[in-house]
Amino acid sequence: MESPLALYRRYRPETFAEVIGQEHVTEPLRAALAGNRVNHAYLFSGPRGCGKTTSARILARSLNCEQAPVADPCGECDSCRDLARGGPGSIDVIEIDAASHGGVDDARELREKAFFAPVKSRYKVYIIDEAHMVTTQGFNALLKLVEEPPPHLRFIFATTEPDKVIPTIRSRTHHYPFRLIPPRLLSSYLSELCEREGVTIEPTALPLVVRAGAGSARDTLSVLDQLLGGAGPDGVTYQLASGLLGYTPDTLLDDVVDAFAAGDGASVFGVVDRVIETGQDPRRFTEDLLRRLRDLVIVSAVPDAPASGLLDVAEDQGERLVAQAGRFGRSELTRAADLVATGLTDMRGATAPRLLLELICARILLPAADHSTEGLGARLDRLERRMSITGTPTAAPAVPEPAPVQDRPEPSRAERAAPERVEEVPEAPVAEVPVAEGPEAPVPPTPTPTPAPTADPEPPPAAAPTTKSSAGMSAADVRRVWPDVVAATMSLRKATWSLVRHNAQVLDYAEGLLTLGFASAGLRDQFVNGGHEPVLLQALVDGFGIEPKIEAIVDHGAAGTSTPAPARAAEPDGPPSWASGPEPPPEAAAQPEPPVSRRPPPEAFAPEQATASPEPAHDPDAAVDLDDAEADHESGAELLARELGAQVIDEIPRS
Incomplete structure (x- = not known):
């Protein structure tokens, strides 16, 4: 039983209508054949496998068809059947491979045979394939014949390099350039x-x-x-x-792109290790990664590129590309693509392609080390994306025209603590001045007593920050904002900040469940049983608007995890030291504010009012753990013994 022919031989086109992707060539040729305006010599050029030789055979069939002039061969006459797919061939159509018959002697032999008339067809057609392989002497030997051939002779040259055909031959032909198929x-x-x-x-x-x-x-x-x-x-x-x-699977490309978006170096280098362990070529992986980044750059600029056909990808892959492009900024993508393209060029001929691949990944992960314009743009993209995840405060409502000073109500404690109202602190109401403590405390000058306001209005609710819902966040989003979460715990409880900063690592976040990994069971138990979980949850709620369930597990890969400590912020401008005491009693708040003077009344310094001031109903500092206030007044040994259960063996005095 004979094996079937190869696909490219079984499905070779037999008419110009069957040739795909070359309409700019086939349509003019069909028009010339139908109008009997055929030239004596043609030059077909273009990349390999795009239909040059096939079109030359179709042209020869059309020229010798019994129904000529016709745009397409009829397929029924003897000439058409001889030159059909799988046919025996025609003695009047001669195909010559110039790669092995391109010398001057071959050209002279062709010239001698060309003057004989065809045996049974209208034309004798010479199809010279790989015409650029004909030597200069061979072309010169054919020049006179190509310039002035006999009426029964037609030439068709096919080549991938038309520039190597000498100009004297090329100028005597009709040149049709073929292209790659879309x-x-x-x-x-x-x-x-x-x-x-x-x-x-x-x-x-x-x-x-x-x-x-x-x-x-x-x-x-x-x-x-x-x-x-x-x-x-x-x-x-x-x-x-x-x-x-030998192409890289999409799963590996998805993993490395997601790791780049999250800044997860462990996952990035884990993918590189998988590439090497599975025997794949690092150069091919780099090339496939560059192609993926190219697709993401296009999707970032044109979000509907997969749906509109701009990218030839499957539907599910197009959705993944859109999701991945949304995790990057445009500057990040272009910078990563430039780095991979440069690294791919350096890989050619390199003896250590894995090392170069890992260096490429390291450069992509560290935009802070890149002081170029692309590196600055990548860092700005990361900041903007983090702001879009954590949310920004909503615009404050329009403030009505303030009333005169003497009718202005007393500002609440929350209003004085708000950063945007710092400029109003010097105009603090008289009733907010506490008693100075200590026997040697200076007594301010006594102002003229004036009545205070008659009522203490409720403080306006603080504007809630607009945060991204927990349902829209992924594990990669939580990893990106994790350093800020850890930094927020410092203002709530320093012991929690110290424990989480050095020992906790985000493993997963899905369906409202945040999984944290600790290096040992002791650290995990300390987090669960030491009251640290509510503090971390409060930091997530206050700063990022999510309230997940926290699950702490033992993960030995979390060892060595460290989050940089936040810099201690400078003390904001606030009221003077004598204005930081307790609230005045209600009867003092009932007096109106003086119209001009900003000095406190003498009643504010009365000893009996120093301890009778009740706390307001709404205290923004209520969530702060008071045990942190004691940490600044106790030694490091006492703090370690109280929070971590440490035992002091010996203490070396400082000289």
Whole structure:
């Protein structure tokens, strides 16, 4: 039993209408054939496998068809059947491979035979393939024949390098440049061929076949033929195509791109290790990564690129590209693509491609070390993305025109503590001045007593920050803002900040469950039983608007985790030291504010009012753990013994 012909031979076009992707060539040729305006010499140029030789054979069939002049051969006459797919061939159509017959002697022999009339056809047609391989002496020997051929002679030159055809020959021909076939057109053509062959092919495998063919119809059909030969009952699957063609699986590319977006160096270098361990070529992985970044750059600029057909990808892969592009800024993507492209160039001929790949990944992960414009843009993108995740305060409502000073109500404690109201602190009401403590405290000058306001209005509710809902956050988003979460715990409880900063690591966040990993069971138990979990939860709620369930587990990979300590912020401008005491009694608050003087009344310094001031109903400092206030007045040994259960063995006095 004979094996079937290769796909590119079985499906070779027989008419110009069957040639795909070359309408700019086939339509003018059909018009010339139908109008009997055929030239004596043609030059077909273009990349390999795009239809040059096939079009030359179709042109020869059309010229010798019994129904000529006709745009397409009829396929019924003897000449058409002889030159058809699988036919015996015609003695009047001669194909010459110039790669082995390009010398001057071959040209002289052709010149001697060309003057004989055709045997049974209208024209004797010479198809000279790889015409650029003809030597200069051979072209010169053919020059007179090509310039003034006999009426029965036609020449068709096919070449991939038209510039190597000498100008004297090229100027005497009609030049038709062929092009590579567009990917979308080639994908639909492959799907049609698979239906004819009765073999299923996954939509995600088609782009790999088209990419391997590089726009060449013959090369693409050869790749598809290989996949069809090795296909199982499920047909051509993505796993079969990616493994056989040597391309990086999409899962690896998704993992490394997500790790870049989260700044997770451990995951990035873990992917590199998997690439090497599975025997893949680091250069091919780098090339595939560059192609993925290119797709993300396009999606970032044109969000509907996968749906509009700008990118030839499957539907599910297009959705993943849109989601991944949303985790980067445009400057980040272009910078990463530039770094990978430069690294891919350096990899050519390198003896340690894995090392270069790891250096590329390290540069992408560290935009802070890049002082160029691209590095600055990448850092700005990260800041903007973090702000979009954590939320920004909403715009404050319009403030009405303030009343005169004497009718102005007493500002609440929350209003004085707000940063945006710092400029109003010097105008603090008289009733807010506490008694100075200590026997040697200076007594301010006594102002003129004036009545105070009659009522103490409720403080206005603070504007709630607009935060991203927990349902829209992923584990990568939580990892990006984790340093800020840890920093927020410092103002709540320093012991929690110290424990979480050095020993906790975000493992996962899904469906409202935050999983933290600790290096040992003792640290995990200390976090759970030491009252640290509510403090961390409060930091998540206050700063980032999420209230997840926290699950602490033992993960030995969390050892060595460290979050940089936040710099101690400078003390904001606030009221003078004598204005930081307790609130005045209600009867003092009932007096109106003096119209001009800002000095406190003498009643504010009365000893009986120093201890009778009740706390306001709404205290913004109520969430602060009071045990932190004692930490500043006790020694480090006492703090360690109280919070961590440490035992002091010896203490070396400081000289």
